[in-house]
Amino acid sequence: MKLYEFEAKGILARYGVSVPRGVVVEKGEDVRGKLVSSGLTPPLVVKSQVLVAGRGKAGGVRIAKSLDEAVSLVELLFDYPIKGLKPRYVLVEEAVEHSVELYASIAIDRSARKPVVLASLYGGVDIEEIARERPESIIRYHVDPYTGLRGFEARFIAKKLGLKGGLMQSFASLLQSMYDAFIDYDAELVEVNPLTIVGDRVVALDARIIVDDNASYKHPELAVERIEGGEVSEWESKARRLGLAFVELDGYVGVLGNGAGLTMTSMDLVYEYGGIPANFLDIGGGASAERVKKAVLLLLEFPKAKSIFINIFGGITRCDEVARGIVEALREYGGKPKPIFVRLSGTREEEGRRILEEAGIRAFDNPVDAVIEAIKAAR
Amino acid sequence: MAVLVDRNTVVLVQGITGKEGSFHTRLMLEYGTRIAAGVTPGKGGSEVHGVKVYDSVREALEEHPDINTSIVFVPARFAPDAVYEAIDAGLKLVVVITEGIPVHETLRFTNYAKSRGTVIVGPNCPGVITPGEAKVGIMPGHVFSRGPVGIISRSGTLTYEISYALTKEGIGQSTVIGIGGDPIVGLTFTEAMEMFERDPETKVLILIGEIGGDMEERAARMIMEGRFTKPVVAFIAGRTAPPGKRMGHAGAIIMMGEGDYASKVRALEKAGAKIARNPFEIPSIVSKLL
Numbered sequence: 001m002k003l004y005e006f007e008a009k010g011i012l013a014r015y016g017v018s019v020p021r022g023v024v025v026e027k028g029e030d031v032r033g034k035l036v037s038s039g040l041t042p043p044l045v046v047k048s049q050v051l052v053a054g055r056g057k058a059g060g061v062r063i064a065k066s067l068d069e070a071v072s073l074v075e076l077l078f079d080y081p082i083k084g085l086k087p088r089y090v091l092v093e094e095a096v097e098h099s100v101e102l103y104a105s106i107a108i109d110r111s112a113r114k115p116v117v118l119a120s121l122y123g124g125v126d127i128e129e130i131a132r133e134r135p136e137s138i139i140r141y142h143v144d145p146y147t148g149l150r151g152f153e154a155r156f157i158a159k160k161l162g163l164k165g166g167l168m169q170s171f172a173s174l175l176q177s178m179y180d181a182f183i184d185y186d187a188e189l190v191e192v193n194p195l196t197i198v199g200d201r202v203v204a205l206d207a208r209i210i211v212d213d214n215a216s217y218k219h220p221e222l223a224v225e226r227i228e229g230g231e232v233s234e235w236e237s238k239a240r241r242l243g244l245a246f247v248e249l250d251g252y253v254g255v256l257g258n259g260a261g262l263t264m265t266s267m268d269l270v271y272e273y274g275g276i277p278a279n280f281l282d283i284g285g286g287a288s289a290e291r292v293k294k295a296v297l298l299l300l301e302f303p304k305a306k307s308i309f310i311n312i313f314g315g316i317t318r319c320d321e322v323a324r325g326i327v328e329a330l331r332e333y334g335g336k337p338k339p340i341f342v343r344l345s346g347t348r349e350e351e352g353r354r355i356l357e358e359a360g361i362r363a364f365d366n367p368v369d370a371v372i373e374a375i376k377a378a379r
Numbered sequence: 380m381a382v383l384v385d386r387n388t389v390v391l392v393q394g395i396t397g398k399e400g401s402f403h404t405r406l407m408l409e410y411g412t413r414i415a416a417g418v419t420p421g422k423g424g425s426e427v428h429g430v431k432v433y434d435s436v437r438e439a440l441e442e443h444p445d446i447n448t449s450i451v452f453v454p455a456r457f458a459p460d461a462v463y464e465a466i467d468a469g470l471k472l473v474v475v476i477t478e479g480i481p482v483h484e485t486l487r488f489t490n491y492a493k494s495r496g497t498v499i500v501g502p503n504c505p506g507v508i509t510p511g512e513a514k515v516g517i518m519p520g521h522v523f524s525r526g527p528v529g530i531i532s533r534s535g536t537l538t539y540e541i542s543y544a545l546t547k548e549g550i551g552q553s554t555v556i557g558i559g560g561d562p563i564v565g566l567t568f569t570e571a572m573e574m575f576e577r578d579p580e581t582k583v584l585i586l587i588g589e590i591g592g593d594m595e596e597r598a599a600r601m602i603m604e605g606r607f608t609k610p611v612v613a614f615i616a617g618r619t620a621p622p623g624k625r626m627g628h629a630g631a632i633i634m635m636g637e638g639d640y641a642s643k644v645r646a647l648e649k650a651g652a653k654i655a656r657n658p659f660e661i662p663s664i665v666s667k668l669l
Contacts, residue, residue, distance in 0.1 A: 108482060110562050111593045113489060145486050186483045214455065215481035249621065260560055261534020261589050264616040265658060271619045272657060280620070285478070285517075285535060286399065313540045315505060316399070316517045346539060347519045368659065 001211045003222065004049045006091045008207040011185065012192070015177035018203045020045075022093030031074045035067055040094050042066050046073040049089035050082045053126070058082045063095065096203055101194030102161075103130060104175060106143075106182045115143040115182065117175060119157055123194040149179040166200035174202050186215030235279075235302055242294050244281060251276025252378045253371075254305025254338070256295055258283050258317045266311040269367060275375035278304040286316040292325025293332070296340075300333045309374035310342040311367050312352075319344045319352030327359040339377040341370040381509035381554045382529070382574040382581075383472060383498070384448065388513040391439055391449045391470070392417040392430070393461045399476070400452035401427045403517050407450075410514040415443040418461075436468040448472040450506065450515050455479040458502065462488045466497045474515050475501035475565070485563045492565060499565025505535035505557035516557065526551020528665060529575040531568055532587035533560055533594070534616060541587060541614070541658045548662040550669070553581040560589075568594040572607045583610050583668045585661065586652070590617035591638045599646035610668040611652040612661060615643050 003011070009019045023038040025031055044067075048060035055061060060082045064070035074090045103123030109116040120130050120137045130138060139160050143149045154172035163171050174192070182190045189210040195202050211219060239246030245260070253270050255277045257263030263282040270277045279302065283295050299305050312322050322344065330337050343364045344352045353363040364370040390407070394400040395417025405428045408414055416431050416439040423434035433439040440446055449470050453461040458477040465473045466488070473492070480502045492499045500507055506516015510523040518535070522543035530552055532538040538557050545552065556571050558564050568586060575581045584607075588595040595615060601607045618640045644654050653668070655661045 108486065108562065111597065113486060113563055115486075145490055183483065186481045188482065212481050212483065214479045215483065217456070218481075247621070257536070259534055259536030261532075261587070261616040262536035262540060264589060264620055265537060265540075267620070268616065268618045269657060277619070313536045313543075315519050315535060315539045316403075317536075345543065346522065 001213055001216050001222065002051045003209040003211065004051065004089060005047065005207060006049060006089060007222070008190075008209040009204065011181055011209060012177060012190075012204060012207055015181050017174055017177045017192070018201055019207070020093040020096050020203065020205065022091055024049075025074055025090050025092065027078050027088050032071050035070055035074075035092060038092070040092065042070065043095040044070045045093045045095050046070055046077060047091045047093070048077045048080065048082055048087045049091055050085050050087050052083045052085060055082055060087075096196060096198060096205060098196035098198070098205070100197055101205075102196065102202070103127065103193045104171075104178065104195060105189060105191035105193065106175075106178050106187075107189045109142065112142055114145060115149075115179070117141040117143060117149065117157060117179075119161055119175070121161055126193075127191075143179065148183070149176055151176065167197060167202070170201045174204070181209070185209060186212045186218060188212050235298075239281070239298055242298065244295055244298065245284065246298070247280040248304070249277050249279050251278045252304060252306045253374050254278050254281075254299040254302060254308040255311070256281045256283065256299060256308065257311045258287060258313065258322070259285065262311060262313060266309060266367065266371070269371045270309065270375065273368070273371050273375055275371070275378065278302065278306075283317070286318075287321065287325070289321045289324035289328060292322050293329040296326050296329035297333060300329065300335070300338060305338065306378035307339045307341065307374045309371055310340060311370065312342070312344050312346070314344070314346030314349060314352075317346075318348045319346060320348045320355060323352035323355035323363075326361065327355060330359070330361075339374070341374040341377070343367040343370040380578050380580040381512060382571075382578050383500070383507050383554060383556065384509050384513040384515050386413075386512045388413065388448050388515065389443070389445045390414045390513075390515055391436065391443075391446045391465070392452065393436070393449055393465065394452035394454070395419055395427045395430065395432055396422045396425065397452055397454070399517070403452065403476075404428055404430060406517075406520070407514055410520040412513045412515060415439075415446050436464045436470075440468055446470070448474070448515060450474045450476065452476050455481075459484040459488050462499065463491065466492050466495050470497060472498050472500070474504070474506045475499060475559075476504065476506060476517055477501070478503040480561070482561065482563055485561060489563060489565045500556065501559040501561075501564060503561045504559030504564070505538060507554065507556050509554045510552055518555070518557070522546060523555060524551040525553075527553060527580060527582035527669060528585060529553050529578065529581040529583070530555040530585045530587065531571045531575070532557050533589050534587055535560075537587050537614075537616060537658060541585065541661055544659055545662050545665065548666065550662055550665055553578060562592070568598040569601050572598060572601060576607050576609065581609065583612065583665055585665065586611060586613040586647075588613060588615045588643060590615070590620055590640055590643070593638060595643040596646045599650040599652070602650035602652060611647070611650075612655060612664050612668070613647045613652045614655040614658055614661060615640055
């Protein structure tokens, strides 16, 4: 779950991080009233709150020299789509005059199985670009999950960046605050980029926090509606609302499997036999007939899929449940059904096949045969 | 011989009274796994498929001191607590089936387990099976048969698929380990490979990987450095997956150009592993190595 910039800054500010003074305006609110009562002093930065990368380049961040200009920019940004997405919130902040932009983040290093701090003096662009342009500038420091990030470690990182005196202290305490937020919010990422220097203090100009979806139940206060457009297609968000793992692709063969590995392999098979998959759809382990029905209905409605290849190997998933779900989906679907090719193998496969065959659907035991038929039918 | 589980494995089922826990307890019993007891806090004194249920791991161990392995079906919110309970009770192998555990929690309990000398398999994994001896997991037992091939896999369903293909060709397995699909897991490829290296029964090893992370690259390095000397056949799922998208498993995502199909295949090929383009080629590749 990606948090909006204003949420991330709000959290970090509570942990003691300096952020510019600002106010959030929600769509429909009295913009002028809110800006006047906020007491902010121009020049102001007006920032569209969208959960997509490259917002600045797309025109989502503007500078206002006066309050009047800020009011009209807020109104403009509410109607200004960034990668096809209009914001629900706009953040207005006092501009911080600055000449340097630094980078700091904390994430989980999978292979080291530890949190890792990344810091660089050359922020303002994304970490991938820093890694490409100035890899030597990146300080990488692993944190022991037991002890957490201790003061002397944070100072060591700051010192290694070349910061001295009060600035070193301020940067170190920023890292510790970020680390505490990282732990408390079960974050996959806490990133401050850019951050700048005002006197001998560091100030976070932009911030990102991504919370682990598996931990979102611990943070009910973050349960505002999130519009994750731009990078997420209409069909992907539809699938997400149904609780299905779905990725839209460019082809024409609908793919449904159980388990991420088997579903990816099913996509790979479609390519290998000369077709192009329309999607990735994983029903997960132990899916009920109800869940299968939802997934199959989604593919029946999904216009890119001209035929459907269903590849099931039952372990914890039961073939009879899957078969029942498929049959129910076809019964419930109003339109002309698409050709469906089902490969069933594993737990309760005989019963599953019987259910399908009674409904007039052919069950394959070899996925290659099913994929070849599905490609043929889609053309 | 085998690795991790065998006929001396005596199992405790944590979360035995839940839907999945009780269903798979029955299937494990039918397979012949020795299940000594179960735990569900608050349900102590009851029975599931003839297996006694206790309120805590300690109580179960007092009555059944021969228990040496735990399998965890406890729901995600309570699963970390169950894992710590098993580690603190001194169990040396804990198989975590539960899906959806926050990654920070897994980070903590896998590090804790390591410091206590407990092997964690999973989370979000199908478990471990030594065909004909013990099944500590949720895999369909009938797809496996006993023989000289070890399997380590990041994907549940693909493991069944590939084992079944081998079994149909008359090629059996020594032990099959599903290490799980989360970004952080306990037992890794390389740690499991150390076990198979020492197992005289295993003649060939199959690695079933997928995009994301660097476990396959690390496995390749281990082979290059001569720390794993048996023939390796590898299959990597996700050849055609687009970068930056999460493909079902939280772990299956290509980040910052690392973890893509090409880099994994390149590393493994360079180390001398045979790469299968699809799961169905594996039996013929393996049979040439035996």
